[in-house]
Amino acid sequence: MILTVTLNAALDITYRVDALRPQTTHRVAGVAERPGGKGVNVARVLHALGEPVLATGLAGGATGARIRRLLAGGGVREAFVPIGGESRRTLVVAAGDDEPTGFWEPGPRVTADEWDAFLGRYRELLADAGVAVLSGSLPPGVPRDAYAVLVGLAADAGVATILDADGDPAYLGVRAGPDVVKPNARELSALHGIILGRSVTVGTVDGAVDAAAAIRALGARSVVASLGPDGLLAAAGERVYRAVPAEHVAGNPTGAGDAAVAGLARGARTGQPWPERLRDAVALSAAAVAAPVAGELSLEEYERQRAAVTVTELR
C-alpha cells in the first residue's frame, strides 16, 4: 500500500464567473469543490490508477470534515488525524479564458499534542505501507524538521519515501535520506541555493544535473526534477535520465507535479525500472495538464501520452 501524507490539507474551491470585476459583486455561475493539498492529489491519482493507497495527514473543522467526506465519496481510503483548527481553503476564481485568480487561506495552527498524535498514527500506518509520499507545505505549529522525522520513521520501518516539499522543510528532509526527492525547477534552485549558501538559478540541463548531484550528496538517494513542459530530469543509481513528452501539452499545470509523484510512487512500490517509471510519471503529468478540470486526469489520455514519451540516458 502507498501512504500519502498531507499535513496542510485543503478544500480546493473553484468559482466560475463571467468576468472578474474588482470592487463589484459577482453571482457565481458554478461552484466546484475537491479535496486538495499535494498529498491528497497524489492519492487521488493513485486511486484512479487502481493502486492501493491510504491518505493521511492533518484535517480539522468543518473544512477538514468536508475534505474527508469528499475523499471518501471518491473512494479514496483516508486516515486523517483530526486537529482543533480549521483546515484551509484554496479558492480559484475562473473567468472565461483569463488566467485564474487564486486566494490561499493560511493553514490552521497545529498544537504539539496534535503533532504527537499524528506521529503515533503515522507509525501505525507505516506497518502496512510499501512507500510513503510526503508532500506539500507545513501548517503553522508543525516543526520545521517534520519531514526529516517522517523520513526517519519510514526508514526505521523499512518503508521507502518520496519527498515533494519546498524550502527549509525540504532541505531538512533531504538530510534524513529520503529515497526520492521531487523538486520542480524553482524548488530545485532553492534547494541548491540553501546547500551552497547563496542564490542559485538553475537554468540549464547541466545546471539541473549539478543541483541534483548536490541534493544526493546531502542525503537523497535519487532526485527527480520536474521541469514543466521540458519533462523530468532524474538522477538515480549510476545514471542520469531525461524523460520528455512528445509534444507541448496545453492546459492547466495545477496538479501535474502531483501526478508525476503518483507515477514515481507506484514505480517505487513495484520496483519498476527507472526508464519505465519516468515514462509513466511524464505521461501522468501530461494527462493531468490536458484534463479539463484541475486535479482530474483521463486514463485514456495517460495511455496515449505514455506511448509518446522519450526517455534518454544523459550519463
Place this chain on the structure above:
Amino acid sequence: MILTVTLNAALDITYRVDALRPQTTHRVAGVAERPGGKGVNVARVLHALGEPVLATGLAGGATGARIRRLLAGGGVREAFVPIGGESRRTLVVAAGDDEPTGFWEPGPRVTADEWDAFLGRYRELLADAGVAVLSGSLPPGVPRDAYAVLVGLAADAGVATILDADGDPAYLGVRAGPDVVKPNARELSALHGIILGRSVTVGTVDGAVDAAAAIRALGARSVVASLGPDGLLAAAGERVYRAVPAEHVAGNPTGAGDAAVAGLARGARTGQPWPERLRDAVALSAAAVAAPVAGELSLEEYERQRAAVTVTELR
C-alpha cells in the same frame, strides 16, 4: 419570542488581502466567518439587544453545519431544518480601502419534502412566537409563494409578521397581508412597479408615500421603507412618519437594513408606539453602519445614535 426565518442561510466569509490583482494568486492575510443571510443577521442583532429570539430556516451540508455552529457559538438559539443540499457561501474580498469585491454562490436546491418538513417545523415554532420575521431570497426549489404561505400560517396562529424580501416573492407575500413590509429604496420601486405593471423609480418622498400606499392597498398592514442615509419612511395606522439619523454615518451599509428590521421586530413584540419604534430602527441601522465589522454593532453606539434621531409626522 421573536422567530426569524432564513430560507437561504449563508456563511459570510471575508478575505483580507493587501490588494486585489486579477489573474494572480493571493496569500490571504486574514479570514473571518460569520453566519449570514438576512434573517440570521436580524436574529444576531436581537440577541445582542437581549431579546428572546429563535432563528429557523433551511441549512444543509458542511456549510449549513458551520452556520449553525457559529450561531450557537454566539449564543443565538437556532432550530434550522436540515436539507440535503449545501448551503451557500458569500465571499467578500476586502483590499485596503477599496470597495469590497463580492462572490455570491447560488443557493442549494430544496426538495418538496424538505419544504414540507420546514412548514411542519415552522407551525410548531409559531406556538411560542409573538412575531415572525421573514427575510431574504428563496433558494431554488422553494415555491415562489413561500412568503405568502408563511404569512398566512402566522396569521392563523395569531403571530405578527415582518416581511423583508424582493421581487415576486415579496409581491406574493404582501398579498397575504403581513403586518409590516420593509423594502429598501430599490425594492420599493420594484414592488410598486409590479403592482402598477410598469417600470417605476421612486425618487422622492412623495413617490415613496405613494408606493407605500399602493403596497398597503395590496395587503400590507404597514410599510416601512429604508432609504439609506435618508432614514426610514413609515406608513402605519393613519399616519406617515419619517425618521432620520442626526448625521450621515460613514461605514459599511451591509446589514443596516437587517438591524432596522430587528428594531421593528422588537417594537412589534412589545407594542411600542410607532415613533419610538422607528427611532430604535434608525439608531440600530446607523450603529450597524458605524460598526467596524459588517454584521456587528455596538450597543453604546446604538444608544448614542438613538438620542439623535429625528422623527416627524408627514401626514
